[in-house]
Amino acid sequence: MAKRELRQLTVSSTIRLTTNMQRVVLSGPSLAGFPVNCASGYIKLLFMPDGVPVADVATLEGLNGGKPVMRTYTIRAFNAEHLEMTVDFVLHGCDGHSGPASRWARNCQSGDTICIAGPGDIKLVNPDGEWFFLAGDMTALPAISCNLEQLPADATGVAIIELLANSDRQQLVAPEGIEVIWVTGRDDFLSAVRNQPWPGGNVSAWCACEFSAMREIRQLLKVERAVPRERLYISSYWKQGISEEEHKVIKGQDAAKEDA
Numbered sequence: 167m168a169k170r171e172l173r174q175l176t177v178s179s180t181i182r183l184t185t186n187m188q189r190v191v192l193s194g195p196s197l198a199g200f201p202v203n204c205a206s207g208y209i210k211l212l213f214m215p216d217g218v219p220v221a222d223v224a225t226l227e228g229l230n231g232g233k234p235v236m237r238t239y240t241i242r243a244f245n246a247e248h249l250e251m252t253v254d255f256v257l258h259g260c261d262g263h264s265g266p267a268s269r270w271a272r273n274c275q276s277g278d279t280i281c282i283a284g285p286g287d288i289k290l291v292n293p294d295g296e297w298f299f300l301a302g303d304m305t306a307l308p309a310i311s312c313n314l315e316q317l318p319a320d321a322t323g324v325a326i327i328e329l330l331a332n333s334d335r336q337q338l339v340a341p342e343g344i345e346v347i348w349v350t351g352r353d354d355f356l357s358a359v360r361n362q363p364w365p366g367g368n369v370s371a372w373c374a375c376e377f378s379a380m381r382e383i384r385q386l387l388k389v390e391r392a393v394p395r396e397r398l399y400i401s402s403y404w405k406q407g408i409s410e411e412e413h414k415v416i417k418g419q420d421a422a423k424e425d426a
């Protein structure tokens with residue numbers, strides 16, 4: 167993310183979209199001038215070190231030069247006319263191992279405020295493929311939804327999505343030729359990805375999910391299926407058992423090793 171312009175936004179609505187997904191709509195005059203076509207790009211939500219949301223820019227002064235805690239989320243939709251941004255949060259950590267972002271999404275109410283930075287880059291599937299392979303868990307579902315919405319109407323391929331529960335299925339807008347496969351749980355997700363028939367022709371692949379799953383799928387796509395670099399986007403969005411800060415470090419080390 168090049169420049170960190172901070173914006174204070176207000177929760178205009180919050181609904182439980184599916185069992186484990188909370189949809190929060192954020193709005194505010196500070197979104198005037200926000201890039202119109204930013205859907206599927208990411209933002210950073212800002213929290214104090216104790217996990218309390220940074221409610222206004224002045225609150226940051228309380229950090230006395232220290233850094234806020236940042237959490238990365240996809241812009242699921244942006245309405246430039248109404249200055250509204252939709253963000254879908256996975257509600258993880260019901261076992262007590264939650265994080266500031268998931269906790270905030272679960273508890274926020276209309277009228278609450280929070281500061282964001284962004285938007286960051288948009289990483290859509292390369293449109294030059296003859297067919298498309300998309301895969302991800304629920305953290306990537308907002309980005310996969312955006313990807314499917316912008317594919318040409320005659321696109322063909324498959325999107326494999328790992329859910330936490332069957333009741334987390336959503337209505338997606340996708341080209342008729344893209345088969346959407348919903349699977350519940352990590353093992354079934356990885357089996358579905360591995361066993362997916364692989365027709366000939368140039369594929370464009372896009373995948374985002376948990377770190378360990380990402381590594382397994384990267385091996386499959388990069389090495390076994392030999393998807394060329396320019397038509398492969400693969401990223402980990404989180405790592406089991408560690409916070410986003412720690413994940414960022416491990417992700418950087420992993421990427422450096424991969425590029426070496």
Ligand SMILES: Cc1cc2nc3c(=O)[nH]c(=O)nc-3n(C[C@H](O)[C@H](O)[C@H](O)COP(=O)(O)OP(=O)(O)OC[C@H]3O[C@@H](n4cnc5c(N)ncnc54)[C@H](O)[C@@H]3O)c2cc1C
Pocket residue numbers: 208237238239240241254255256257258259263264265266267268269304305306308309402403404405406407408409410411
């Ligand atoms: C580019 C990008 C876009 C993203 N977009 C979205 C999005 O639109 N929606 C979304 O929900 N997430 C998204 N994520 C993932 C999200 O940033 C992480 O899940 C983040 O760690 C959540 O922050 P937290 O404060 O809730 O938990 P943290 O404080 O980071 O972690 C606390 C604990 O929760 C665990 N944890 C974190 N995330 C999950 C999870 N999803 N399931 C189970 N355990 C988890 C951690 O392993 C850790 O043990 C995105 C990530 C990236 C890099």
